[in-house]
Amino acid sequence: MPEVKDLKTNDEIAWCPGCGNFGILSAMKKTIARLDRNPKDIVFVSGIGQAAKLPHYIKCNCFNGLHGRALPVAAAVKMANHTLTVLVSTGDGDCYGEGGNHFIHNIRRNIDITVVVHINQVYGLTKGQASPTTDLGYETKLQPEGVILEPLHSLEMAIAVGAGFVARGYALDLEHLSWLILEGIRYKGFAVIDVLQPCVTFNKKNTFDWYSKRVYKINDDSSYNPQDKIAAFQKASEWGDRIPIGIVYKTEKETYEERSGINKRPPLAEEQIENIDIREVLKEFM
Amino acid sequence: MNNELTLKITGEAGQGILTIGSVLCKIFKNAGFYLFANNDYMSRIRGGNNFLQLRISDRPLYTLRRDIDITVALDSKSVNMHKEDVSRDGVIILDKKNFNISEESGMFLDIPMYGMAKEIGNELFVNSIACGFLIEMIGIEFRHVDEILRAAFSDKKEDIIKKNIDAAQAGYDFAKDNFKRDTFKIKKGNAKDTLLITANDAIVLGAIAAGCKFYSAYPMSPSTGIMDLMAHYAKKFHIVVEQAEDEIAAINMAIGASYAGVRSMTGTSGGGFSLMVEGLSLAGMTETPIVIYDGQRPGPATGFPTRTEQGDLAFLLSAGHGEFARVIFSPGTIEEAFYLTIKAFNIAEKFQIPVFIMSDQHLADSYRNIKMFDLNKVKVQRYIISKEDSGGIKDYKRYQFTESGISPRAIPSWINDPIYADSDEHTEEGHITEDAGIRTMMVEKRFSRKMAGLSKEIEKPKAFDVKGADCILIGFGSTYGVLKEAKESIKSRNIGFIHLPQVWPFPATEIIELLQGAKKIIVVENNAGAQLTRLLRQETGIKADKSLLKFDGRPFNLDFLIQHIEQEK
Numbered sequence: 001m002p003e004v005k006d007l008k009t010n011d012e013i014a015w016c017p018g019c020g021n022f023g024i025l026s027a028m029k030k031t032i033a034r035l036d037r038n039p040k041d042i043v044f045v046s047g048i049g050q051a052a053k054l055p056h057y058i059k060c061n062c063f064n065g066l067h068g069r070a071l072p073v074a075a076a077v078k079m080a081n082h083t084l085t086v087l088v089s090t091g092d093g094d095c096y097g098e099g100g101n102h103f104i105h106n107i108r109r110n111i112d113i114t115v116v117v118h119i120n121q122v123y124g125l126t127k128g129q130a131s132p133t134t135d136l137g138y139e140t141k142l143q144p145e146g147v148i149l150e151p152l153h154s155l156e157m158a159i160a161v162g163a164g165f166v167a168r169g170y171a172l173d174l175e176h177l178s179w180l181i182l183e184g185i186r187y188k189g190f191a192v193i194d195v196l197q198p199c200v201t202f203n204k205k206n207t208f209d210w211y212s213k214r215v216y217k218i219n220d221d222s223s224y225n226p227q228d229k230i231a232a233f234q235k236a237s238e239w240g241d242r243i244p245i246g247i248v249y250k251t252e253k254e255t256y257e258e259r260s261g262i263n264k265r266p267p268l269a270e271e272q273i274e275n276i277d278i279r280e281v282l283k284e285f286m
Numbered sequence: 287m288n289n290e291l292t293l294k295i296t297g298e299a300g301q302g303i304l305t306i307g308s309v310l311c312k313i314f315k316n317a318g319f320y321l322f323a324n325n326d327y328m329s330r331i332r333g334g335n336n337f338l339q340l341r342i343s344d345r346p347l348y349t350l351r352r353d354i355d356i357t358v359a360l361d362s363k364s365v366n367m368h369k370e371d372v373s374r375d376g377v378i379i380l381d382k383k384n385f386n387i388s389e390e391s392g393m394f395l396d397i398p399m400y401g402m403a404k405e406i407g408n409e410l411f412v413n414s415i416a417c418g419f420l421i422e423m424i425g426i427e428f429r430h431v432d433e434i435l436r437a438a439f440s441d442k443k444e445d446i447i448k449k450n451i452d453a454a455q456a457g458y459d460f461a462k463d464n465f466k467r468d469t470f471k472i473k474k475g476n477a478k479d480t481l482l483i484t485a486n487d488a489i490v491l492g493a494i495a496a497g498c499k500f501y502s503a504y505p506m507s508p509s510t511g512i513m514d515l516m517a518h519y520a521k522k523f524h525i526v527v528e529q530a531e532d533e534i535a536a537i538n539m540a541i542g543a544s545y546a547g548v549r550s551m552t553g554t555s556g557g558g559f560s561l562m563v564e565g566l567s568l569a570g571m572t573e574t575p576i577v578i579y580d581g582q583r584p585g586p587a588t589g590f591p592t593r594t595e596q597g598d599l600a601f602l603l604s605a606g607h608g609e610f611a612r613v614i615f616s617p618g619t620i621e622e623a624f625y626l627t628i629k630a631f632n633i634a635e636k637f638q639i640p641v642f643i644m645s646d647q648h649l650a651d652s653y654r655n656i657k658m659f660d661l662n663k664v665k666v667q668r669y670i671i672s673k674e675d676s677g678g679i680k681d682y683k684r685y686q687f688t689e690s691g692i693s694p695r696a697i698p699s700w701i702n703d704p705i706y707a708d709s710d711e712h713t714e715e716g717h718i719t720e721d722a723g724i725r726t727m728m729v730e731k732r733f734s735r736k737m738a739g740l741s742k743e744i745e746k747p748k749a750f751d752v753k754g755a756d757c758i759l760i761g762f763g764s765t766y767g768v769l770k771e772a773k774e775s776i777k778s779r780n781i782g783f784i785h786l787p788q789v790w791p792f793p794a795t796e797i798i799e800l801l802q803g804a805k806k807i808i809v810v811e812n813n814a815g816a817q818l819t820r821l822l823r824q825e826t827g828i829k830a831d832k833s834l835l836k837f838d839g840r841p842f843n844l845d846f847l848i849q850h851i852e853q854e855k
C-alpha cells in the first residue's frame with residue numbers, strides 16, 4: 001500500500017500559497033495511505049472550481065468533469081464497478097449551487113461514495129463571488145451591498161434529506177480531518193463531509209484565525225451521541241461564535257448497492273459482452 | 287383496392303384503444319397479414335380522442351394511408367371527428383342508439399355493441415365485440431381471435447377471459463348474420479412467423495445485443511418506451527437502468543459508467559436533450575464513448591408531447607459547445623434501428639465519441655411485423671485494453687497522441703497506473719494545461735483526426751433507381767417507408783429515391799455521385815426549416831429543387847405524398 005510520498009503527482013499545483021486546500025490535500029493523502037486500498041482501485045471524481053482540481057494532485061484515478069456534475073458521474077462509476085472506492089472533491093458552489101439537485105437525489109440513492117465539500121464560502125476560481133454558504137451581509141465585488149440571500153445550512157439539509165453520514169472538518173486540523181475522511185470512506189453509504197477551507201485571496205472574513213477561534217470537536221465529548229437525529233440537527237445548526245467539527249450524524253442504512261443487488265454480482269465492467277444471446281427474448285415478439 | 291385495408295379504432299383515452307389495438311395486431315399477424323400500425327394519442331390519460339390506425343395486406347407495408355376503409359368508433363365524438371377520413375367505399379362501425387345518432391348514412395354500420403356488452407356483463411366488453419365484428423368482415427377465422435385473446439388476458443381470471451371470447455364471438459356472429467358483403471375480405475400473406483415490433487423495441491434489443499449494461503434517463507415521450515423495455519430486461523441481462531433526477535444527471539451518469547468500462551446509453555427527446563448538451567460536450571472532451579437516443583417530437587419547448595417531427599436535425603449537428611467528433615444515425619426502418627444501434631455502440635467505443643441514434647415518435651412507436659433479425663450480423667467489436675492485457679501497461683497516458691486521434695483506452699483498476707480524464711483542456715496524461723501547442727494538437731485529435739477516420743465508416747445512403755430518374759426523392763429517418771412506397775406507387779414517371787441512415791458525418795462523396803445529372807431533386811422532411819435540404823447544400827453544394835415539408839405534428843402518409851409529388855411536374 002502507498003505511503004504519502006508515493007501519492008504525489010508531477011502536476012504543478014495551481015492554488016494560491018497559503019490556501020486551505022493544501023491542508024485538505026495533505027489530509028486526503030494521509031487518509032489514502034491509511035486506507036487499505038491500492039490507489040488503482042480508488043477513483044476521484046470532481047466538478048470545476050479550486051476544490052475540484054484536487055484529484056490532479058493525487059496519484060489515483062480521476063474524472064474531472066463539469067461544474068456541478070461530479071455526483072452523477074461518481075454515482076455511476078460506483079454502479080458500474082462497486083469494488084472501487086469512489087471519492088468526490090467538490091466546492092460549495094459546485095456541490096450546493098450548480099449541482100444542488102444531484103446532492104439531494106444521491107442522498108436518496110444512498111450510494112456508497114464519500115463527498116468532501118470544500119467550504120470556502122466563496123467562488124474561488126471565478127474570483128470571489130458569493131457561494132451558497134457565504135455569510136449574510138458579506139460584501140463581494142458582485143454583491144457590493146453585501147449578500148442578501150441566507151446561507152445554505154448544508155449539514156442540516158443533508159440530515160433532513162436522509163444522509164446517513166454527515167460530518168464537518170477543518171482544513172487546519174489534518175489529523176482530525178484525515179480521521180473524518182477515513183470514517184466517511186469506511187461508512188457504507190453516502191457520506192458527506194463539509195470542510196472549512198479558508199480562501200486566503202477572496203474571503204477576508206472567514207479566515208484561518210476566524211475559524212481557529214471558533215471550531216471545537218464534538219466527538220471528544222462522550223455525552224454527544226451522533227446517532228441522535230434531533231441532537232444532530234441542533235449541532236448542525238450551530239454557526240457563529242462556536243462552530244462544531246466532527247461526525248455530526250451517523251446511522252446505518254441500506255445502500256443502493258444492497259437494494260439493487262449489484263453488490264452480489266461481479267462489476268458490470270467485467271461482464272462478458274461479446275456473445276449476448278437475445279434469441280429467447282425475441283420470442284416475446286413472435 | 288390493391289389487396290390492402292386501412293382501419294381505425296377510435297375512442298376516448300381510457301377506453302382501452304391500446305389494448306384492443308395490440309390484440310388486433312396480433313390477430314392479423316397470426317392470420318398471416320403484414321401490418322403497419324400507429325397510435326395517435328393525446329397527451330392525457332382520460333377523455334379526448336385517441337385512435338389506432340392500422341394498415342394490413344398480404345405484402346410488407348412501410349407506411350400509413352390517408353383514407354380509412356373501416357373505422358370502429360367507440361364513442362359518439364369519434365364518429366364526427368373521423369367521418370371526413372372515410373374512404374370512398376369505407377364504413378364506420380358504430381352504435382347509433384348508444385351514441386344518440388339518428389342521422390342516416392351509407393357509411394354507417396350500426397351494431398348495438400353497448401347493449402350486447404351489457405348483456406354479457408359489462409360495457410367494457412365492447413372492445414371485444416367490435417374486434418369480433420371486424421375480424422368477420424375481413425374474413426379471418428374465429429380461431430385466431432380465440433387464441434390471441436387467451437394469450438392477451440392470460441393474467442386475468444378464467445371468467446373474464448371467457449366473457450371476452452364470448453363477446454368477440456357475439457360480434458363475429460352479428461357481422462355474419464347482418465353484414466353480408468365481401469368488400470373487405472382480402473387475401474392473406476405468409477407473415478405468421480414474423481416479429482411484431484416497434485423501432486423503440488428494436489433499439490433496446492440492439493443495445494442489449496451490443497453489450498449495453500447501463501442506461502440512465504429521465505422519462506420523456508417518445509423515448510420512455512426504451513427505458514421501460516430496458517428495465518423489463520434489466521435483471522435478465524444484468525443491466526443497470528437508472529431513472530436519473532434530471533437529464534443532466536442522466537448523461538453525466540452514462541459518461542461515468544462508460545469511464546468505468548461499461549457500454550452505456552442515455553435517451554430522451556428534444557427538451558431533455560437540451561439539458562444534456564453540456565454533457566455531450568463533456569463526452570467529446572473527455573473522449574468517453576456514449577450512445578444517445580433522441581426520439582424527436584415537435585418543439586419548441588414542450589411542443590406536442592405525443593406527436594412527431596424531424597425538427598432536431600440541425601440541433602444535434604451543432605449541439606455542444608466546442609468542436610469534437612460525433613456520429614448521427616437516422617434509421618428509417620425497424621430493422622435499420624436494430625442494426626444501427628449495434629453499430630452505434632461499436633463506433634462510439636472505437637472512436638471514443640458520443641454517437642446519436644435519432645428517431646422520432648412516428649418511427650419509435652409504429653408497429654410492423656418484420657422478418658426475424660439476422661443475428662449472424664450482430665458483431666460486438668471491443669476497443670478497450672482488456673483486463674488480461676492491462677497488467678503489462680506502464681506510463682499510461684489516457685490522451686496519448688496518435689495518427690488516428692484515438693488513444694488506447696484503459697479501464698480504471700485494471701491497470702496499475704492511474705487514469706486521468708479531464709473536461710479542462712489537458713495534456714496527454716490528462717492534467718490541466720493552457721499550452722497553445724498542446725491545445726492545437728488536442729483539437730486535431732478530438733475533431734479532425736477522428737472525423738477523418740469516421741468518414742471511412744459511414745453507413746452508406748440507400749439508393750433506388752436514381753440513374754435516369756425524372757425526379758429523385760431524398761429523406762432521412764422515419765420518412766423511409768412513405769418515400770419507398772410513394773416511389774413504387776407512382777407509375778407515370780421514373781422516380782428515384784435516396785434514404786440516409788446516417789446524416790453525420792454526411793456521406794458527401796456518395797451523394798454527389800448519386801445525384802450526378804439528376805433532373806429534379808425533392809427533399810422530403812417532417813420539419814419547417816428544410817434542415818436536410820440545407821445540410822445537403824452545405825456538404826455537397828447541391829441545391830435541391832424543392833423541399834416538401836410537413837410540420838403539423840403528424841407523419842406523412844402515402845396519399846398525401848403521392849399527391850404532392852404528382853403536382854411537381
Ligand SMILES: Cc1ncc(C[n+]2csc(CCOP(=O)(O)OP(=O)(O)O)c2C)c(N)n1
Binds near residue numbers: 092
Ligand atoms: C456551467 C458552468 N458555469 C459556470 C462556470 C464557471 N465556474 C467555474 S468554477 C465556479 C464556481 C466555483 O466555486 P466553488 O464550487 O465554490 O469552488 P471553489 O473555486 O470555491 O473551490 C464557476 C461559477 C463553469 N465552469 N461552468
Ligand code: SF4
Binds near residue numbers: 021124202
Ligand atoms: S482563490 Fe482562494 S480557494 Fe482558490 S486557490 Fe486561492 S486561496 Fe484557494
Ligand SMILES: [Mg+2]
Binds near residue numbers: 119124
Ligand atoms: Mg467555494
